[in-house]
Amino acid sequence: MFEFAWPWIFALLPLPWLMRVLLPVADSGEPALKVSFLSDLEGLTRRRARANLPAWRQQAPFILLWLLLLIAAARPQWLGEPLPIAASGRDLLVAVDVSGSMDFPDMQWQDEDVSRLSLVQHLLGDFLESREGDRVGLILFGSQAYLQAPLTFDRHTVRVWLDEARIGIAGKNTAIGDAIGLALKRLRQRPAQSRILILVTDGANNGGEIDPLTAARLAASEGVKIYPIGIGADPEQSGTLGFLGINPSLDLDEPALKAIAEATGGQYFRARDGKELEAIKATLDKLEPVTQQPTQARPAQALYQWPLALALLLSTLLVARELWPDNPLQRLLTKDLFLQSQLPDWRQRLNRLRLRRRR
Numbered sequence: 001m002f003e004f005a006w007p008w009i010f011a012l013l014p015l016p017w018l019m020r021v022l023l024p025v026a027d028s029g030e031p032a033l034k035v036s037f038l039s040d041l042e043g044l045t046r047r048r049a050r051a052n053l054p055a056w057r058q059q060a061p062f063i064l065l066w067l068l069l070l071i072a073a074a075r076p077q078w079l080g081e082p083l084p085i086a087a088s089g090r091d092l093l094v095a096v097d098v099s100g101s102m103d104f105p106d107m108q109w110q111d112e113d114v115s116r117l118s119l120v121q122h123l124l125g126d127f128l129e130s131r132e133g134d135r136v137g138l139i140l141f142g143s144q145a146y147l148q149a150p151l152t153f154d155r156h157t158v159r160v161w162l163d164e165a166r167i168g169i170a171g172k173n174t175a176i177g178d179a180i181g182l183a184l185k186r187l188r189q190r191p192a193q194s195r196i197l198i199l200v201t202d203g204a205n206n207g208g209e210i211d212p213l214t215a216a217r218l219a220a221s222e223g224v225k226i227y228p229i230g231i232g233a234d235p236e237q238s239g240t241l242g243f244l245g246i247n248p249s250l251d252l253d254e255p256a257l258k259a260i261a262e263a264t265g266g267q268y269f270r271a272r273d274g275k276e277l278e279a280i281k282a283t284l285d286k287l288e289p290v291t292q293q294p295t296q297a298r299p300a301q302a303l304y305q306w307p308l309a310l311a312l313l314l315s316t317l318l319v320a321r322e323l324w325p326d327n328p329l330q331r332l333l334t335k336d337l338f339l340q341s342q343l344p345d346w347r348q349r350l351n352r353l354r355l356r357r358r359r
Contacts, residue, residue, distance in 0.1 A: 001078070002076065003077060005076075006074050009074040010070055016062075061317075061318055065315060065318075068307045068311035068314070071304075073304075075302070076303040077304075080301070090194045091134070091194050091196065092135070093136075093197050094139070095140075096141070098168065098169055099171070099173060101251065102120075102167060103117060106233040108273045108275075109274035110274070114274075119274055120231065123274065124200065125159045126159075126281070128158055129156060135152060135153060136149075137149050137150050141179035141182075142171035144175060145181070145208070148162075174201060174206050176208070178208035180199070180215035180216060181215045184215065195223055195224040196225050197227070199227065199260070200229045201229075201230065201231070202252055204251050205253065216263040219263075224264060225266040226264040227261065227266045227269065228258075229277070233272050254268070
C-alpha cells in the first residue's frame with residue numbers, strides 16, 4: 001500500500017505564491033534601459049521569444065519542481081503486508097562501564113591480552129545479537145549515564161553502538177547508581193515480569209548523584225532484576241600495573257555488587273577472563289522468557305529518492321537553459337517560437353493577395 005508518512009507537508013504548496021504576494025519586489029540596482037552589443041541583443045531576442053509563451057507555461061517548470069520537492073519531503077513509502085515479529089516478552093537493558101579503568105589490558109581472549117572493554121564488546125555484543133525475540137537496549141556510563149540505544153528489536157544496531165563505544169566517552173569516574181536509575185526510568189513502563197538489567201563494571205561507585213543500593217531498592221520495588229558482572233583479573237594474578245603503579249582490579253567493589261543483586265532478586269557474576277565471561281553469557285541465555293501478545297510490523301520501502309532525482313534533473317535543465325542559451329534544444333525552441341510569432345503576419349499577407357486576385 002502506498003502512503004505518505006508526512007502528508008501535512010503538502011500544506012506548504014501555496015508558500016511560493018504567498019511569498020510572491022507578500023514580499024516586496026527585489027530591486028536589481030540596474031538601469032531600466034540597457035543597450036549592449038550584438039550578442040546581448042541576440043540574447044534579448046531569445047528572451048522575447050520565450051516571453052511569448054503563456055504565463056502558465058513559463059511558470060510550469062518551477063511549479064513542477066516545487067511539487068516534486070514537496071512529494072519527496074512528505075516521505076512517500078510502500079508498506080508491505082503485516083509480518084509477525086517473534087517477541088519473548090523480555091526487555092533487557094545492558095549498562096556498560098566506559099570509565100578509564102576499562103581500558104586496562106588484563107583480560108585474556110584467544111591467547112591474547114585485551115582490554116576489559118574490548119572483551120565486553122566482543123562477548124556481550126554476541127550475547128545481545130543472539131537475543132531473538134527480546135527488546136534490548138544499551139546504557140553507557142562513566143561520570144554520568146547515557147542511554148545509547150533505547151529498547152528495540154533491532155539487535156544488530158545495538159551491537160554496532162556497543163562496538164563504537166570508547167573509553168572516557170561518559171567521563172572517567174564510575175556512576176553505578178545513576179546507571180541503575182536511568183535503566184529504571186526506561187524499564188518501569190514495561191511489564192513487571194520482563195524487566196532485566198545487566199550491569200557491567202570493574203570498579204566502585206565514585207560518581208553520580210544516586211547511591212547504588214538506594215537505586216537497587218527502587219528497582220526492586222518496580223520489579224527490575226539486576227545481574228551485575230564484575231570484570232577484571234584478580235590482583236594477584238595480574239602482574240600489569242595501571243596508572244601510578246596501581247592495579248585497577250583492587251577497585252572492584254564486589255560486596256556492593258552482590259548487595260545490588262540480592263536486593264533485586266538477581267545474581268552476581270565475576271568475570272576474570274574471557275572464558276568466565278563466556279560462561280556468564282551462557283547462564284544469562286537460560287533466563288526464562290515471559291509470554292506476551294505477538295507483535296506485528298509492516299515493512300516500509302522508502303520512495304523519496306525518485307521525486308528527488310526528478311527534481312534534481314529538472315533543476316539541472318533549468319540552470320543549463322540560463323547558462324548555455326545557445327544549446328541546440330534552445331535554438332530549436334526559439335526558432336519554433338519565432339515561426340509561431342510570424343504566422344499571423346503570413347496569414348494577413350495571404351489574405352491580401354487573395355483579395356487582390358479577386359479584384
